[in-house]
Amino acid sequence: MAEMWINMGPQHPMTHGLWNMRIKVDGETITDAEPVIGYLHRGWEKMVENRLYPQIIPMADRLCYGSAFTWSHVYCMAVEKLMDIEVPERAQYIRAMSDELQRIGNHLMWLAAIGTDLGNLTMFLYATRDREMFLDLFTSLTGARMTYNYCRVGGVRNDSPPNWTRDLVRTLDYFEKRLKEYDMLVDQSKLFRMRMEGLGYMSAKDCINAGITGPVLRASGVKQDLRHNDPYEIYEELDWNICTHDDCDTWARYRVRMMEMQESVNIVRDILKKMPESGPIRVKPPRAAPVGTAMARMEDPRGESLMYLVGDGTDKPYRLSVRSPLYVIISASPQLLKGYRIADVPSILGMLDVCVGEMDR
Amino acid sequence: MTDKQISRKEKQLGLTGFIFKPMYITMKQFIKAVVNRPQTILYPWEKMATPDAFRGRPGLIFDKCIGCGICMRICPTRCIDLVEVDDLKKAEGEEPKKVKRPRVNLGRCLMCGYCAEYCPTDAMIVTPDYELATFSREEAIYDPYMLQHDWKPGYEVHIKEVLPSEVNKVFEPRLRIEHKDIPVLDDEKCISCTRCAKDCPVDAVTMVEVGVNERGRPIRKPVFDAEKCISCDTCVEVCPKDALTMKEAL
Numbered sequence: 001m002a003e004m005w006i007n008m009g010p011q012h013p014m015t016h017g018l019w020n021m022r023i024k025v026d027g028e029t030i031t032d033a034e035p036v037i038g039y040l041h042r043g044w045e046k047m048v049e050n051r052l053y054p055q056i057i058p059m060a061d062r063l064c065y066g067s068a069f070t071w072s073h074v075y076c077m078a079v080e081k082l083m084d085i086e087v088p089e090r091a092q093y094i095r096a097m098s099d100e101l102q103r104i105g106n107h108l109m110w111l112a113a114i115g116t117d118l119g120n121l122t123m124f125l126y127a128t129r130d131r132e133m134f135l136d137l138f139t140s141l142t143g144a145r146m147t148y149n150y151c152r153v154g155g156v157r158n159d160s161p162p163n164w165t166r167d168l169v170r171t172l173d174y175f176e177k178r179l180k181e182y183d184m185l186v187d188q189s190k191l192f193r194m195r196m197e198g199l200g201y202m203s204a205k206d207c208i209n210a211g212i213t214g215p216v217l218r219a220s221g222v223k224q225d226l227r228h229n230d231p232y233e234i235y236e237e238l239d240w241n242i243c244t245h246d247d248c249d250t251w252a253r254y255r256v257r258m259m260e261m262q263e264s265v266n267i268v269r270d271i272l273k274k275m276p277e278s279g280p281i282r283v284k285p286p287r288a289a290p291v292g293t294a295m296a297r298m299e300d301p302r303g304e305s306l307m308y309l310v311g312d313g314t315d316k317p318y319r320l321s322v323r324s325p326l327y328v329i330i331s332a333s334p335q336l337l338k339g340y341r342i343a344d345v346p347s348i349l350g351m352l353d354v355c356v357g358e359m360d361r
Numbered sequence: 362m363t364d365k366q367i368s369r370k371e372k373q374l375g376l377t378g379f380i381f382k383p384m385y386i387t388m389k390q391f392i393k394a395v396v397n398r399p400q401t402i403l404y405p406w407e408k409m410a411t412p413d414a415f416r417g418r419p420g421l422i423f424d425k426c427i428g429c430g431i432c433m434r435i436c437p438t439r440c441i442d443l444v445e446v447d448d449l450k451k452a453e454g455e456e457p458k459k460v461k462r463p464r465v466n467l468g469r470c471l472m473c474g475y476c477a478e479y480c481p482t483d484a485m486i487v488t489p490d491y492e493l494a495t496f497s498r499e500e501a502i503y504d505p506y507m508l509q510h511d512w513k514p515g516y517e518v519h520i521k522e523v524l525p526s527e528v529n530k531v532f533e534p535r536l537r538i539e540h541k542d543i544p545v546l547d548d549e550k551c552i553s554c555t556r557c558a559k560d561c562p563v564d565a566v567t568m569v570e571v572g573v574n575e576r577g578r579p580i581r582k583p584v585f586d587a588e589k590c591i592s593c594d595t596c597v598e599v600c601p602k603d604a605l606t607m608k609e610a611l
Contacts, residue, residue, distance in 0.1 A: 055475075089529065140412035280523045
């Protein structure tokens with residue numbers, strides 16, 4: 001039978017945004033694939049070159065709707081390294097706590113999306129309902145639901161409101177019960193597992209060669225997590241484990257993300273124990289950065305995000321370059337897809353947690 | 362499929378696996394949802410309570426504003442500009458004074474709250490208004506009169522911070538206005554044009570005679586009052602010879 005190209009996207013329910021997955025099929029079998037992006041290109045890196053340093057923080061929030069805080073966090077870390085500012089201890093704890101809450105929120109968004117991808121609408125409703133609790137926590141902490149504008153160069157915007165710790169502990173208790181329900185709902189459902197097990201195999205060697213980071217790499221059994229390997233903020237002082245899985249398929253990626261949510265709950269509880277009660281949370285940053293370069297990287301919910309900053313002595317950056325984790329993972333998607341059936345495409349690509357905002361910039 | 366995978370699946374799924382456990386969960390949640398009705402609110406009539414920190418559209422306390430333009434400069438999308446309007450307070454039988462006040466294009470506003478955060482006199486506030494839909498783009502541009510909003514405690518943003526040299530030492534966080542940047546003059550470049558003194562919103566600049574030039578005319582240089590100054594950068598921007606720079610408190 002003749003081979004043919006199929007365009008999945010830019011308007012296809014599988015894509016979660018504006019991008020195009022071109023797939024070459026021989027009957028039902030995928031023989032080649034080609035991701036095409038550029039439909040959501042906003043010229044972000046050029047846009048920030050004529051903004052002041054504090055003005056870029058709300059822009060960095062808008063890189064990704066799912067994990068806005070981590071992107072403004074990595075930007076602030078890069079500027080702090082360039083300006084050589086020290087961050088107060090309490091601000092570091094608040095930042096790490098917000099990172100972990102953001103990780104839970106982002107993984108819940110991914111869980112909702114993968115539910116609809118695989119035809120499980122119950123999963124979507126339950127996951128969005130539970131994500132709403134974390135959005136409410138963020139609203140009372142930062143003042144906005146999705147684009148927080150909370151991280152600042154040299155600290156965070158404001159301290160946590162009264163009774164926020166109490167609300168947080170209650171939410172975490174409730175959420176841990178929910179996680180067990182997800183286990184029963186998805187892990188022990190034969191229909192769900194039939195669509196996930198043994199798909200999208202990628203060995204640890206291939207993952208490292210392709211530059212894949214984050215949960216996809218950890219699902220191949222590699223113990224690589226920047227919170228452990230290149231600790232930023234106060235992650236050295238916390239007790240936690242790296243979640244890995246040895247199966248290298250989409251089922252392993254699913255399990256790693258579910259385990260990471262549980263681990264994030266543990267990290268937040270640990271942070272609440274060790275956080276100093278009071279203290280300054282914000283430092284007045286200088287207006288202009290010195291001439292030089294700085295690089296900061298951190299563990300985004302999707303992988304390793306990196307920002308490289310060049311300062312030229314003025315109050316605007318000369319160049320700000322972004323390494324998006326998903327851009328690298330999507331480039332490796334032909335390797336993931338080759339040899340599988342066309343019906344497996346949503347479950348293989350949905351497991352990567354696609355966010356086009358950070359991919360296209 | 363390897364042997365290991367088969368055995369694992371049998372162990373985890375067991376006899377009740379397949380679809381019964383998911384159906385049990387769904388049924389439990391369904392009964393919970395039915396018992397705890399209603400789950401939604403009638404939106405236009407009932408509204409969710411917003412938390413204290415909630416950021417809606419920016420608002421303006423007209424009388425507190427001094428027209429310094431800090432909000433205009435810090436806005437990331439440049440949706441704020443200063444316009445000349447009639448002052449609200451006017452004496453009996455006189456024409457109202459012309460004052461500069463911010464005008465906000467809410468169609469471009471990010472609701473980031475920077476204008477309220479950087480405002481030196483707490484004139485810009487963050488209000489909880491979020492219903493901002495309009496029929497045309499012109500209606501979304503709020504002039505200073507429309508931008509006014511009732512004040513309640515907590516609407517203004519007070520950010521307390523320390524200087525970079527004081528981190529991890531015992532220092533109480535202070536308001537931004539207490540450690541401000543002061544403009545400094547480069548005597549070589551100054552041409553005594555007095556524009557900084559004319560444009561200063563708080564009259565912190567006074568022109569002082571420092572001598573006479575070769576033709577016998579007086580040479581006047583600006584002197585800055587550190588108490589009054591709000592470090593708004595207006596003088597630095599209007600200076601035609603770039604003689605002024607900000608000396609930062611670090």
